[in-house]
Amino acid sequence: MPSAEMIELWRGGRRESLHLGHAVICDRSGVVEAWGNPGAIIYPRSSCKMVQALPLVESGAADAAGLTTRHLALACASHNGARMHADAVGDWLAAQGMDESDLRCGSHMPRDPAENRRLTCSDESPCQLHNNCSGKHAGFLTLNRHLNGGPEYVEPAHPVQRAVKAAFEEVTGEDSPGFGIDGCSAPNYACTLEGLGMAMARFAAPGTDIRGKAMSRLVDAMRAHPELVAGEGRACTALMRAMGGRAAVKTGAEGVFVAILPEQGLGIALKIVDGASRASEAAITALLVHLGLLTRDDPVVRTYLNAPIRNWRGTVTGEMRGAAGFPA
Numbered sequence: 001m002p003s004a005e006m007i008e009l010w011r012g013g014r015r016e017s018l019h020l021g022h023a024v025i026c027d028r029s030g031v032v033e034a035w036g037n038p039g040a041i042i043y044p045r046s047s048c049k050m051v052q053a054l055p056l057v058e059s060g061a062a063d064a065a066g067l068t069t070r071h072l073a074l075a076c077a078s079h080n081g082a083r084m085h086a087d088a089v090g091d092w093l094a095a096q097g098m099d100e101s102d103l104r105c106g107s108h109m110p111r112d113p114a115e116n117r118r119l120t121c122s123d124e125s126p127c128q129l130h131n132n133c134s135g136k137h138a139g140f141l142t143l144n145r146h147l148n149g150g151p152e153y154v155e156p157a158h159p160v161q162r163a164v165k166a167a168f169e170e171v172t173g174e175d176s177p178g179f180g181i182d183g184c185s186a187p188n189y190a191c192t193l194e195g196l197g198m199a200m201a202r203f204a205a206p207g208t209d210i211r212g213k214a215m216s217r218l219v220d221a222m223r224a225h226p227e228l229v230a231g232e233g234r235a236c237t238a239l240m241r242a243m244g245g246r247a248a249v250k251t252g253a254e255g256v257f258v259a260i261l262p263e264q265g266l267g268i269a270l271k272i273v274d275g276a277s278r279a280s281e282a283a284i285t286a287l288l289v290h291l292g293l294l295t296r297d298d299p300v301v302r303t304y305l306n307a308p309i310r311n312w313r314g315t316v317t318g319e320m321r322g323a324a325g326f327p328a
Helices: 045-052 054-058 069-075 083-095 113-120 134-147 159-172 193-204 210-224 235-242 277-290 299-304
Strands: 004-011 014-027 030-035 179-181 187-189 248-252 256-261 266-272 307-310 316-322
Touching: 004 266, 004 277, 014 193, 014 277, 030 193, 045 054, 045 134, 045 159, 045 193, 045 210, 045 248, 045 256, 054 134, 054 159, 054 210, 069 083, 069 134, 069 210, 083 113, 083 134, 134 159, 159 187, 159 193, 193 210, 193 256, 193 266, 210 248, 235 248, 235 277, 235 299, 248 277, 256 277, 266 277, 277 299, 277 316, 299 307
Parallel strands: none
Antiparallel strands: 004 014, 004 316, 014 030, 014 266, 179 187, 248 256, 256 266, 307 316
């Protein structure tokens, strides 16, 4: 099946740009609605961090380490690298007798403006705590200590990553066709868009067994701490705040976005073919409006969808909107 027209940019009364993609809304029994090809094979990238964190919780490692909901939110995060993010991960590691050098995610300049400016105006370089995936990696290290694994926990054959792969294949209901190495050096397993949507539906309507309780704890942590999952100025944080904890949403690189809707027992997964974040943010917003989690007149909707595009003088020059046949 071909991709669907999803998000358009209009200028001067003409469609200037078009983003194609695939999207599914699932419940635990299967696909409820779809646009494009549910069978498209994708890398979920960071959208599946709550899946990667499942072994941390269901193994007992999180409880053995005394992790709180804040730690679990960070394990699911792609954070801005603000001081509150970097300090929280540093404190997490220190409490377990580890430090920044034990991480294997690499370092990059933080997205947070204040911390970026502080580093730029000083002689201090960014460290691995600033990496947007440092919380996920602190979770990997915590699980690794529980499993008594070796230090190279990002290797695909390592016990940590074998546990992640097993959880990923079980919640997607698919045997992964393979993996790519993510920006943070950990394996990222491929699946169909439908498989990713089904995984989110399982998180939305978990059982009461060990896995179900672990799913609930991770989703509840994300909903309780949206500022830790991403940060100020980020779509994940803004959308979760606007929904008042009714849903958990998570972005991934290259135009992936997911949502977990516990009240409705639904999961959403989408992929923008050209990888544009502006389109994935608009598309997830459109689907949340479509399902009644947000209203069209909510300011956050106008931030990401049907939003006026302004030039450097503040003049409105265009608009980004849903394409015909896609919720707008």
